[in-house]
Amino acid sequence: MPDYRAPLTDMAFVNKELLGMDHYQQLDGCEPLTEDLWDAIVDGGAKFAENVLAPLNRNGDEQGCDFDNGQVSTPEGFAEAFRQYGEAGWQSLSIPTDEGGQGLPGSMSTLLTEMTAAANYAWSMYPGLAHAPITCIRAGGTEAQKATYLPKLYSLEWAGTMCLTESHCGSDVGLLRTKANPNGDGSYTITGTKIFISGGEQDITENIIHAVLARVEGAPEGTSGISLFLVPKVMVNDDGSLGERNAVHCGSIEHKMGIKGSATCVMNFDGATGFLLGEENRGLEVMFKIMNTARLGTALQGVCLGEAAFQGALAYARERLQMRALSGVQNPDGPADPIIAHPDVRRMLMTQKALIEGSRAFIHWLSRLNDLTQYGSEEQAAEADDLMSLLTPIAKAFCTETGVEVTNLGVQVFGGHGYIREHGMEQLLRDMRIATIYEGTTGIQSLDLLGRKVMGSGGKLLRNFTKRVHKFCEAQAGNSAISEFIEPLAAVNAQWGEITMQVGEKAMENADEIGAASVDYTLFGGYVALAYMWAQMAEIALQQDGDFYTAKLATARFYFQRILPRAEAHARAAVAGAGSVMDLEESLLHL
């Protein structure tokens, strides 16, 4: 496995120079965050990721999880790392102090997660999913429920899950069949089977708190009849001690392509006792609160595993000697030159770097916007919410698709040595591959973006963003040093509006036009968003001296010259219309 080192320099650049530390001063209701505190948190997270989590990653994949008669065992060391993480207070970093947390804004958790998840993605899913019941209880729980469950979830003495998917119901949550019958005492009896439940069973914590979507007997069909329940694995007595085992059991675990250290469980609710969170039939409202941060967290997976793949590929490219450079011998004392001397290897590394650093900036910006929706002024919150509505599905779709590309390139740089398990590069690709699927596939994100957000707002949400970019470009109009970035940015930004008009017109005739255009439209948007981030980073780099800024500027240039041209291909495909996609009768697809 490549040695993961937290990319502290770039994280600091994004947060301190690009996004600015002023952000933290304007938040109201969370703890004041000084630069010293920021450094201390990020350094502490880096050490934990590098020293505790990274060493467990390869074995986590090889050993995986085992299932035996309802019990799940997790890879060696996972439980101890989880305990340490809980004890250090990391899980409650962004929970308000008056609710028992550390009171920092959510963007600090994003920074922490970038490092822990890069070091060991499978492990990071256990604390990640333990956030699900926390969010559900905070949103819909009674004071008594909060008092009973939250402290143990913050300390990670207990973990948790989100139980949504059933075998016949993934993207289409309205089809779910799990039943809830009121017991008359405020509790419900939950019956049904959930699949793909991360951390549904494990040997790490003494209790697991399941957040479960189910339909109360007699509730409407579809999404308007879904309620949210809390189902503890072990019942909790009034005094907080553990009581009887609840009737929820793990039936089996999945054998997956990757994230093998994370137990993906089939969970059988055989008349389990559950407690309603919030109101009956309004479970999805609470769920959607989880979904937004979960989508951002999944977008981050591309940065995490991409960074790990980049670090591995870079180290290998410097070490591996094969052939002489086209431009002349670079390593006269060796039998061949390091492959980093070869332009195509450099192209792969620069592609990784440009996509990772652009996505990092993009996601941390969105995470800052998320802070504003919670702790900003009303105006700031509204503006941030509008931007996030538009950009979150783009980030989720784009950063996971490019994350697959970046981890795939990591394998390619290693050649045959990337395909064998020993070096850990193929694990990064396998661990990454799920991300374009879960928390809403790329197709689902794209329908959300183009159908609900862009068309649904009559273009308003898009114009919020393109105007912002337009203003940025206008402000740079006199600056010839930056025009190599501003001109193409302004062009694709304007093109975004044009594409939207064209697709919109077609969609008035034929609803399929939205779906046919959606993914190319979304990826186009992703390339524009990253161009915006890269232009802003270039603006800063142009004003500074030093190696880091030289590298930033060179990478911005690479992004604009070698990556952004892809936007044109997506634009052409997006406006090509639904005809060639849908005209062929489905029965004729294979003859």
Add this chain to the structure above:
Amino acid sequence: MPDYRAPLTDMAFVNKELLGMDHYQQLDGCEPLTEDLWDAIVDGGAKFAENVLAPLNRNGDEQGCDFDNGQVSTPEGFAEAFRQYGEAGWQSLSIPTDEGGQGLPGSMSTLLTEMTAAANYAWSMYPGLAHAPITCIRAGGTEAQKATYLPKLYSLEWAGTMCLTESHCGSDVGLLRTKANPNGDGSYTITGTKIFISGGEQDITENIIHAVLARVEGAPEGTSGISLFLVPKVMVNDDGSLGERNAVHCGSIEHKMGIKGSATCVMNFDGATGFLLGEENRGLEVMFKIMNTARLGTALQGVCLGEAAFQGALAYARERLQMRALSGVQNPDGPADPIIAHPDVRRMLMTQKALIEGSRAFIHWLSRLNDLTQYGSEEQAAEADDLMSLLTPIAKAFCTETGVEVTNLGVQVFGGHGYIREHGMEQLLRDMRIATIYEGTTGIQSLDLLGRKVMGSGGKLLRNFTKRVHKFCEAQAGNSAISEFIEPLAAVNAQWGEITMQVGEKAMENADEIGAASVDYTLFGGYVALAYMWAQMAEIALQQDGDFYTAKLATARFYFQRILPRAEAHARAAVAGAGSVMDLEESLLHL
């Protein structure tokens, strides 16, 4: 695992209508091939692939190969299938009758391989690699060696390998260190360690004939001092009976991302006895004979595993019910519509279909050209050889990169069910992933194309092709029905020349320009080549009635509207220059 069914209709279309059966009549020196015989061979291969090989594929991945004290065990059923394949005479299908084979042209073997390798890629590597010593012996062996080894290799009583890679030497074969010392009796003592040897050890055949590259004591360094040797696992007595065990042993097998049923071995030659094939120091000449067909075979891997992924995805998309179609309810009696009703799912399926069918046509055309190099007139052979020189690296790079895309889309259509091993979709992606690496990475193919073939011929090899496309387009000038295909084809064909000029001019200043442009240049060429194939297929389809032709035409349209626009992105990247790739000092790549 999806049920693999050989795509007989499309294979027949490509061979009988697009490429034409006349081809077989003009070949001189191989058996006359009637349509009945063609059908019988393809049907027989299809049955073997579907009924014998496909059922072994999932278990082959799960069980994999085991290594214990020098012995390798292969998955259940592999040995028996191998025996049946040998007995049926499939291995010698394209060996001339006067050498003891079936005497059919190589394109028939390509057809057979498309089916067997699609059904079970890992298995197909055993007979595939057994061709390596066959080719080497036919090219450089003595009559005695031919008599000793070839019959057993044709019948597959014995298998074989190609031993090239060493741990420090992959793409750069000139670095190899394996030594050969003459014993004075015509034999040599071979010492060294080879890695990544497919089928280096197995429990299938009683003997394994290794074709080994090594350097004779005192030979020049680099590629000009490499010789080719035959090293049998078990020595063969003069009477053909098996003698003593030779000093070549398997030290371990690799744990890989995929093709787990294929044993990838570390082979230790500890003073093994080897026999020179051809002349000393000229081993690579023979090797390159293998490489050309091996590259075409690897290109075919994209079609094989792509087809399997497409069949799986299509079946699932028809079955899986999620959400209602945007254009209205399609399945009123069910709880939701099949996901094939959703335009984005259709887009994924059409992308698969367009890439697979285009690549199939492309590769079978190249395979026909290969027939002409062997059995055509001198003029035909020269023309075919020129076209193959240009197009083989494109086919290898393009069809494997798009093969990864197509198998990746297969996972995506299945959603979470694609990520678990149960349905076999993720196996197809894992099995596919090696193909952009072995037999020369995408980067190596692209250097070969742009550096050696295009620039090395002063553009002549490219003009051979673009003129051919130009003539085709001109011949269709008056045909308005086909102009939607001809106009964009003519445009990208002309653009190819322009890009080449631009890159060539830059390269005169800076040799790095070739490497920096190469992969984008090659993928651009791949999209042009497929556009040429699709335009020809559209021409036929426009003149015929019936469902198959309707589907062909619709898929051609999809290719031109939705896939070909990618060429523009590659063109822009290819001409962007080496600056943004190479300007950043490598020490600054990560700070």
